[in-house]
Amino acid sequence: MLKVLDTESGLASDVSALRSPKRLKAITSELGWKIYQELAKTPSSAVDLAKKLKLHEQKVYYHVNQLKKCDLIRLIRTEERQGALTKFYAAKPEALVVMHENLETHKFKPDAGNVPEILRGLISSGNANFRIVVGSPDPHGKYKARGSDSCCAIDLAMFLGSFTNSVSAANYKLDTEMRDSDYKQNLIVVGGPKANMLTATLNEALKVRMDESDDWNIVSKLSGHSYGEDDNGFIAITKNPWDETKKIIIFAGRRFPGTRATVIAFVKHLNEVAKGNKYDPRSSTKVVKGIDYDGDGVVDEVEFLE
Numbered sequence: 001m002l003k004v005l006d007t008e009s010g011l012a013s014d015v016s017a018l019r020s021p022k023r024l025k026a027i028t029s030e031l032g033w034k035i036y037q038e039l040a041k042t043p044s045s046a047v048d049l050a051k052k053l054k055l056h057e058q059k060v061y062y063h064v065n066q067l068k069k070c071d072l073i074r075l076i077r078t079e080e081r082q083g084a085l086t087k088f089y090a091a092k093p094e095a096l097v098v099m100h101e102n103l104e105t106h107k108f109k110p111d112a113g114n115v116p117e118i119l120r121g122l123i124s125s126g127n128a129n130f131r132i133v134v135g136s137p138d139p140h141g142k143y144k145a146r147g148s149d150s151c152c153a154i155d156l157a158m159f160l161g162s163f164t165n166s167v168s169a170a171n172y173k174l175d176t177e178m179r180d181s182d183y184k185q186n187l188i189v190v191g192g193p194k195a196n197m198l199t200a201t202l203n204e205a206l207k208v209r210m211d212e213s214d215d216w217n218i219v220s221k222l223s224g225h226s227y228g229e230d231d232n233g234f235i236a237i238t239k240n241p242w243d244e245t246k247k248i249i250i251f252a253g254r255r256f257p258g259t260r261a262t263v264i265a266f267v268k269h270l271n272e273v274a275k276g277n278k279y280d281p282r283s284s285t286k287v288v289k290g291i292d293y294d295g296d297g298v299v300d301e302v303e304f305l306e
Contacts (some may be wrong), residue, residue: 023070027096031055032063036072040091043076047086064089072096115163118237118274118284121247122186126165130186132157132172135195140176142200147175149191149259152251156190159267183242191259192216192252199252205241207277208234208285210252218254220287222279223306231290231299233258235266235273238284253290257299261290265302278306 027033038049050060067073073089080086115123122130135147153172173182175197193200193210203209208220217228233253240246251266253259265288266273277283287306290299 020070023072026063026066026070026072029063031059032066035060035063036067036091039067039073039089043088043090045079045086045088116270116274118270119160119163122188122249123160123163126163128160128164128171130160130171130188131182132188132190133175133178133196133198134172135191135197136174136176138176141194141197143194145195147191147195148256149195149251149253152256152259152263153188153190155267156188156251156263160188184240184246185243186246187240187248189248189250189252190263192254196252199250202236202238202241202248202250206236206238206250206285207280207283208236208287210254216254218287220279220285220306222277222283222285225287225306227287227289227305228254229258229289230255231257231261232305233260233262233288233290235262235286235288236284257290258288260299261288261302262286264290264299265304269302269304272304278304 027036034053035049038044038052044052046060046064047057049055049064050057053060064073068075068089072092074092075087076090077088078085079088122128132153134150134153135145137146137148137150139146157171175191178198187198189196189198189202191199193203193212194216207222208218210216211219211226214226215228217226218232218234219226231253233251236248236250236252238248238250240248251259251262253262265286273286274284275281277285277287286304288302289305291301291303292299293301
């Protein structure tokens with residue numbers, strides 16, 4: 001099973017590769033495709049499909065069996081009806097792609113023109129030229145804090161990976177593992193100054209930063225505003241002070257929901273992030289507020305505050 005990343009929504013979907021003519025044949029007939037589409041919308045049984053589509057049951061059974069043989073649908077549950085066992089199926093992959101037999105011999109090379117300007121330098125010719133730095137999960141640093149933001153880096157890495165054709169097994173560092181040579185490269189820093197010592201080192205020089213003397217509220221030199229909610233965070237893109245030919249991107253939240261909000265903002269609204277701060281467009285800094293749209297207690301969207 002393959003994965004495809006939608007760079008607009010930031011969501012990854014399962015994709016099934018159709019390499020065999022037999023699998024392709026199962027969905028090329030009008031009825032086979034219609035049944036597959038219905039099962040992609042709602043799980044159903046052959047009997048119920050026949051009633052819904054007003055078709056003879058045997059026709060539907062035939063196509064359901066073909067889809068099952070080609071591994072395009074899956075059995076999700078059974079139900080006893082009038083003494084007989086009724087099987088319910090659902091479409092297996094979320095999307096399909098047809099792959100020709102020589103495709104594996106051609107290595108994917110992203111078009112440099114498709115890499116957003118804001119990511120140029122961090123990604124070039126399909127290669128990842130950056131290191132992600134997350135806070136150590138152990139008590140560390142001046143505040144003896146544990147890094148709890150690290151999981152946010154997973155969504156970020158998936159998004160950045162969609163622009164690359166290579167994966168490094170050592171593409172991240174804990175803040176406690178950073179050594180002199182590690183600083184002189186493009187860095188993506190996840191977590192606020194309490195939990196990530198690299199953010200703490202950079203914090204004072206930022207146009208938008210966290211103020212220890214003000215209960216770690218986010219304060220902006222650009223707007224003069226202060227932000228004190230747990231779901232507030234900021235994204236700061238700045239030159240690397242250890243090597244000004246390199247770049248640093250900081251994702252820092254006042255608490256975990258704030259850091260999550262910054263990553264969602266970057267993944268889902270990269271064009272808006274690239275516009276810069278509304279009080280000073282020359283500054284590549286954004287302040288965001290996390291929003292729980294579906295009411296499940298988890299931040300899933302953002303509002304740009306500046």
